[in-house]
Amino acid sequence: MQSNSSMRTPLGRVRGLGSAKSGTGHFWLQRVTAVSNLILAIIFVFVVISLVGKPYPAAVATLGNPFIAILALLFILSACVHMRLGMQVVIEDYVHTEGLKILAVIANTFFAIAIGAASAFAVLKLSFGG
Amino acid sequence: MGGPLDRRMILAEVKPAARPLSPHLQIYRWSWTMAMSIAHRVTGTGLYLGTVLIAAWLVAAASGPAAYDAAQAVAGSIIGLLVLFLYSFALLHHMVGGLRHFIWDMGHGFDPQTRTNLAKYSVFVSGGLTLLVWIAALALR
Ligand code: HEM
Ligand code: HEM
Numbered sequence: 001m002q003s004n005s006s007m008r009t010p011l012g013r014v015r016g017l018g019s020a021k022s023g024t025g026h027f028w029l030q031r032v033t034a035v036s037n038l039i040l041a042i043i044f045v046f047v048v049i050s051l052v053g054k055p056y057p058a059a060v061a062t063l064g065n066p067f068i069a070i071l072a073l074l075f076i077l078s079a080c081v082h083m084r085l086g087m088q089v090v091i092e093d094y095v096h097t098e099g100l101k102i103l104a105v106i107a108n109t110f111f112a113i114a115i116g117a118a119s120a121f122a123v124l125k126l127s128f129g130g
Numbered sequence: 131m132g133g134p135l136d137r138r139m140i141l142a143e144v145k146p147a148a149r150p151l152s153p154h155l156q157i158y159r160w161s162w163t164m165a166m167s168i169a170h171r172v173t174g175t176g177l178y179l180g181t182v183l184i185a186a187w188l189v190a191a192a193s194g195p196a197a198y199d200a201a202q203a204v205a206g207s208i209i210g211l212l213v214l215f216l217y218s219f220a221l222l223h224h225m226v227g228g229l230r231h232f233i234w235d236m237g238h239g240f241d242p243q244t245r246t247n248l249a250k251y252s253v254f255v256s257g258g259l260t261l262l263v264w265i266a267a268l269a270l271r
Contacts, residue, residue: 035232037225037228052268087174115181118185122185122191122192123192
């Protein structure tokens with residue numbers, strides 16, 4: 001990391017780079033998915049309220065409804081991208097051992113994708129039946 | 131302190147300098163903005179971990195009536211209800227905290243009075259919303 005000589009000043013070497021080496025893209029996508037999370041979370045608070053106490057067939061009918069299923073898939077995508085970005089920042093703030101940090105950031109990505117894949121598969125199965 | 135030919139005086143100084151470190155939690159006096167900043171991180175992390183439960187619930191629903199009823203029984207237990215209540219509060223608190231971030235991102239709400247009020251009200255707004263959601267859910271059950 002730290003070389004002993006350089007033509008570039010420390011400021012010059014870090015300018016434009018966040019700790020993730022692509023600071024503004026990360027920041028911006030976190031905001032964009034925060035906006036989509038905001039809209040979709042409000043919708044799903046109502047969906048979940050409507051599900052309370054419903055028997056299985058009614059719950060499946062609600063979750064499998066094409067409109068709700070599409071919104072659910074969008075929420076899954078939006079939330080998983082957002083939470084992966086957010087947790088990466090938390091990891092970068094607290095884990096300073098380089099190898100451990102890389103492992104944690106990779107594990108974070110795997111976690112977000114695994115949660116997203118399982119949730120999306122469940123929603124699709126509820127919609128298409130079988 | 132080298133002569134004019136010391137390359138350090140020509141090229142950039144890149145030795146790690148002994149810079150002052152910023153103090154952390156145990157140094158600062160607690161304030162509303164600090165507490166709500168921490169709450170945003172804590173709720174974000176809680177929501178993150180809780181997605182395991184949401185995914186498990188969706189998979190149970192997709193697996194058939196037996197698995198769904200089992201998941202509903204867990205969700206309806208005392209511990210299940212407590213976790214659900216905390217999760218709904220975390221979501222709504224994080225959501226209201228996110229709105230605060232949007233206000234800041236637009237360049238507003240930085241003066242001391244406003245930022246303290248924004249932090250303070252975010253607790254009451256999100257707490258009130260959580261109670262409303264639970265009242266609605268129990269009333270419509
Ligand atoms: C309900 C709508 C949501 C809004 C408006 C929202 C907004 C935000 C914003 C603006 C940030 C960046 C804060 C910063 O830069 O310091 C953030 C961070 C974060 N969000 Fe969300 N979010 C929402 C939902 C979620 C959900 C559903 C999850 C997880 C499943 C989540 C997990 C996180 C995490 C882990 C962070 C990082 C926390 C940190 O760096 O301190 N958010 N959120
Ligand atoms: C949950 C809300 C919290 C927030 C928003 C927060 C925020 C931060 C930030 C922004 C940094 C600087 C990261 C960097 O640039 O290196 C930091 C560092 C640190 N935080 Fe926190 N913090 C929180 C909670 C905690 C807690 C609960 C602890 C310990 C019990 C803690 C321990 C530390 C330590 C030890 C560092 C220094 C890490 C280092 O630079 O070596 N933090 N925190």
